[in-house]
Amino acid sequence: MLHSIQSMSIHHAVCRYSMALLACVMIWQQPFPVLADDQNIVLNTEKKYTPSFLTDLQMVWVPEGCFHPDEPPHPRKCVQGFWLGKTEVTQSQWTRIMGNNPSLFKHDAHPVERVSVADIRKFIDILNTKSKRQYRLPTVTEWEYACQWHEPKNEPELTARIQEISWFNLPWKEGHRAVGTKPPNRLGLHDMSGNVWEWLEERIFGKIAGKIILSNTMEDRLIKDKQKVRYDGFYIVRGGGWNYTRHLQGCGCQSQKLARPFLREEVIGFRLALSQ
Numbered sequence: 001m002l003h004s005i006q007s008m009s010i011h012h013a014v015c016r017y018s019m020a021l022l023a024c025v026m027i028w029q030q031p032f033p034v035l036a037d038d039q040n041i042v043l044n045t046e047k048k049y050t051p052s053f054l055t056d057l058q059m060v061w062v063p064e065g066c067f068h069p070d071e072p073p074h075p076r077k078c079v080q081g082f083w084l085g086k087t088e089v090t091q092s093q094w095t096r097i098m099g100n101n102p103s104l105f106k107h108d109a110h111p112v113e114r115v116s117v118a119d120i121r122k123f124i125d126i127l128n129t130k131s132k133r134q135y136r137l138p139t140v141t142e143w144e145y146a147c148q149w150h151e152p153k154n155e156p157e158l159t160a161r162i163q164e165i166s167w168f169n170l171p172w173k174e175g176h177r178a179v180g181t182k183p184p185n186r187l188g189l190h191d192m193s194g195n196v197w198e199w200l201e202e203r204i205f206g207k208i209a210g211k212i213i214l215s216n217t218m219e220d221r222l223i224k225d226k227q228k229v230r231y232d233g234f235y236i237v238r239g240g241g242w243n244y245t246r247h248l249q250g251c252g253c254q255s256q257k258l259a260r261p262f263l264r265e266e267v268i269g270f271r272l273a274l275s276q
Helices: 002-006 091-098 117-131 140-148 157-165
Strands: 012-014 025-029 059-062 065-068 077-079 082-085 197-203 207-215 221-230 235-240 251-259 273-275
Touching: 059 140, 065 140, 077 140, 082 140, 091 117, 140 197, 140 235, 140 251
Parallel strands: 012 207
Antiparallel strands: 012 025, 025 251, 059 082, 065 077, 082 273, 197 235, 207 221, 235 251
């Protein structure tokens, strides 16, 4: 994963100067993943998820398969079958577990946001204790595979599909939307692109080469060229958010950012995964 990240061309980065760059968020664009061996996979419609404790938590079965995260001849990656949340975790679900709602835009059916990695781990620990299951964050490979499964890869089909299934390029003051109100992707997963970015179970320890754009607003950018920049301790978030534009690669399966684990932003939420 580190090798592939080092080879990516960095698109742009956003940093909050008020936190002395500690809460730096970097966005970059990577080539769209290409399916390898799973073109003929048939969804197992008989595999059913039985809710436990959070009765409104719906999970979708993601079948095992392989894909190229960049383009052939790059090494392919494979995933075992796993469960993935049909939607992002909602504010209602978070409140029932944690007893509070940290979100800026408060609506029960909307995705919870302004949660750090540590906050999410506490949520998952409590949920696992109550449900007797082992929920977790999805890995980067799992998320990417589930997002792009049998989705179009080329323009203009890709842009048309993003417009159909994603909340993006919306006014900031309006905030995100209720989960599951746009059509799902081919696997039946809602809001994998747009609405809010999603924390994933992957932490970076290494260097990234390329052009870094440091900014406190999208209009006022400071561009710096660096041979190698270390981003030790950053986590990967994926998918894009409601206030990002398609043009800026801020919405889609190939959109990703690096964020400090303690960051709490109104544009970042999460969804749950569950192994077989």
